[in-house]
């Protein structure tokens with residue numbers, strides 16, 4: 558057997574991971590590039606502290622063949638970026654969801670379920686902290702006359718917003734152009750049409766499309782694991798299931814105001830340099846919200862993130 562093979566982790570389960578080999582191997586079935594791997598002990602040990610899994614989807618790894626159609630991950634290349642959330646069941650341990658990501662595509666819907674800015678604002682804050690890029694997708698535009706009013710605010714702040722419909726296929730080519738040649742994590746509440754959009758972009762995918770729960774109008778959660786979907790040359794989409802809570806892992810409270818571009822613009826006018834904009838005297842942010850210079854929904858999202866950090870203290 559020769560030296561280790563270079564590969565990418567494309568799927569995880571309890572026992573190991575599926576990797577996609579850079580170079581196809583003649584004696585492997587299928588396209589010769591898929592190999593199920595366990596993870597060698599020393600990698601477990603090195604990365605165990607605070608990590609749920611030593612390898613995650615998107616990781617660049619080195620693998621060794623063990624049995625004919627089996628392998629072992631023997632090395633992990635340094636990550637260029639990670640996306641994480643606290644794992645609340647296990648006492649605030651960081652749960653890395655994906656590695657080596659270029660951008661986060663946060664999908665929402667204009668209706669059914671009704672547009673809510675909470676998750677979008679959370680994702681925007683996360684990407685400001687991690688230097689990833691964000692793309693906001695408002696899907697199901699076929700169901701409404703005009704986009705949600707929040708879209709104007711996002712555009713004014715310089716965030717790209719794509720208005721799409723998996724139903725009548727508007728905005729799909731713009732979305733395709735945004736995904737080309739990049740590694741994107743796609744996130745958003747269930748039922749907004751993530752799988753439907755990916756199926757329109759690549760009809761061979763055949764991802765499961767769920768139904769919107771009639772009583773709550775909140776989607777039922779249909780996908781089960783983070784999934785690496787190759788997308789054109791060098792590009793890929795990571796479909797992350799069930800991200801109810803998009804993580805702000807380990808972000809100190811005092812940094813949060815600076816993750817909101819609109820708040821950060823006016824915050825230098827606050828009386829106290831460490832103002833958290835929670836009713837401190839002479840707060841420029843509160844004045845800007847009152848005058849309408851800062852959109853009230855953005856301030857609400859900011860307050861909710863601060864509250865959530867109180868609940869899940871991460872440091």
Ligand SMILES: Nc1nc2c(ncn2[C@@H]2O[C@H](COP(=O)(O)OP(=O)(O)O)[C@@H](O)[C@H]2O)c(=O)[nH]1
Pocket residue numbers: 696697698699700721722723724725745746747748749750751752753754765766767768769776777779
């Ligand atoms: N009217 C309309 N319905 C859509 C659109 N995209 C998805 N849906 C429907 O919304 C439901 C949830 O879609 P799905 O792709 O499973 O959402 P996901 O949970 O975000 O992956 C399904 O019934 C889809 O047929 C759209 O652009 N317009």
Ligand SMILES: [Mg+2]
Pocket residue numbers: 751752753765766767779780
């Ligand atoms: Mg889905």
Ligand SMILES: [Zn+2]
Pocket residue numbers: 824827828832833834835837839840841842843
């Ligand atoms: Zn202030």
